[in-house]
Amino acid sequence: MARYFSTFIPGLGEVVQAELKRKLPDLKVELLVDGLVVYETEASIEEVSALRFLNNSFYVFHFFKKVEPNSLVGMMKFVYNSDFLKKMSVPRVKSRDRSFRVITSYQNKLRAVELNVLKNAEEKIAKATRLTLDRSKPDLEFWFLERSEGIGFFALRLTYDRRSEKDLERGELRPELCNLLCILSEPQEDDVFLDPFSGTGAILRERMQIAYSKLFVGEKDKDKFECLKTRFHKNDVEVFQADATKLPLGDDSVNKIVTDPPWGQAEEVEAETLYKGMFAEFSRVLRRGGVLVLLTSQKDIVEEFLKESSDFSLDARYDVLVSGRKAGVFKIRRI
Structure with missing residues (x-):
């Protein structure tokens, strides 16, 4: 089974969990907090991406189940300094997956990290996946996220806001x-x-x-x-x-x-x-x-x-x- 995490409108976790179980009969919920759910399913990426009641969904490569505050850089170093990337299999999201960029997020907000740390992550991911770095308009986005709940993710973004605030x-x-x-x-x-x-x-x-x-x-x-x-x-x-x-x-x-x-x-x-x-x-x-x-x-x-x-x-x-x-x-x- 593949692991995913999805974000949703805070306050409606009960409704989201029930609908996930209805849409994905083999669903195994690993964690449910206000506004976020981590789960496993055999459903395809296309099926997960099509769930309209979720804000954004990610394919999870690694789930950091307990992290201390300000562990974002440490998470990135764990990924690119170990042999993790060599074993990582990147699922096909689009018909043309040729380029990527790395996004870093801390407590639900984008956060910049030291340039050398970012470059190391980019170089190691490029080597492991044979994708080309494109920081402006990539086909794929690899995200490092540290959440306020004391958890973190290294994940591939599957969906984007159907309609942005603007x-x-x-x-x-x-x-x-x-x-x-x-x-x-x-x-x-x-x-x-x-x-x-x-x-x-x-x-x-x-x-x-x-x-x-x-x-x-x-x-x-x-x-x-x-x-x-x-x-x-x-x-x-x-x-x-x-x-x-x-x-x-x-x-x-x-x-x-x-x-x-x-x-x-x-x-x-x-x-x-x-x-x-x-x-x-x-x-x-x-x-x-x-x-x-x-x-x-x-x-x-x-x-x-x-x-x-x-x-x-x-x-x-x-x-x-x-x-x-x-x-x-x-x-x-x-x-």
Whole structure:
């Protein structure tokens, strides 16, 4: 079995582990900490790389299970001073793997090391792999990582952020988080799905990667609505312009809702007023037994509502950080 490590949205480790086990039946989890999982599987690199709910995944050559702080250089010297590289087998990641570079990371941030140490690592890796050094646009990246949890890795990067922060529109959620929100909704191929606060369509984009029957997409803002119509022009996707407290849908018309309401105030409407009207509509359109997954900064309002509600029950809650802001993910069931 090959060893991998992957990073994910902190706070959702339970969801990630369950989905990994579902996708990779032979999975053996070696370590799970907040935001990172180390595991073994016979699955191919292509299968691991295709897991959309993970931020980045790496093929692990060596797992340093216990390191002291500032051991990054020591890890590098261990790799290139021993016969480790001679025994190392580099898997094929791309159809053309001819060049490489070395990346060094300390506690989740890139960190430079002494030039002679870097050059030694580059020369030894080049000799062992017969790859050509290219520090600007390589085919492959070999990473030395020292983590804050007191562990380290020498690994090959398999994936890159599907969309970097600069590619995201203002307020747009990362695709990995959207994918996890959709997974929490227990997706089925006969789902009639709703996102009434669609914005840029980030959640919808990920839900379309999973089989469904019908998708309803709501957005109050006229400009965003027009963009959504252009982006998601499909027969089984219906885009409408409406307030989430007055949805143009029939009673019991959907069985899954995944959404990210405005954070704080929206167009001078108080959060409590917005959520009261929103939940009233969700109670009307969501079928009994249906699932609502809600990402929100208004955790107290949601909890108070659920305490008093006879229409909804809380299945699970997860505390997460979104762009540095505290938020909650609520999995709620219509009863």
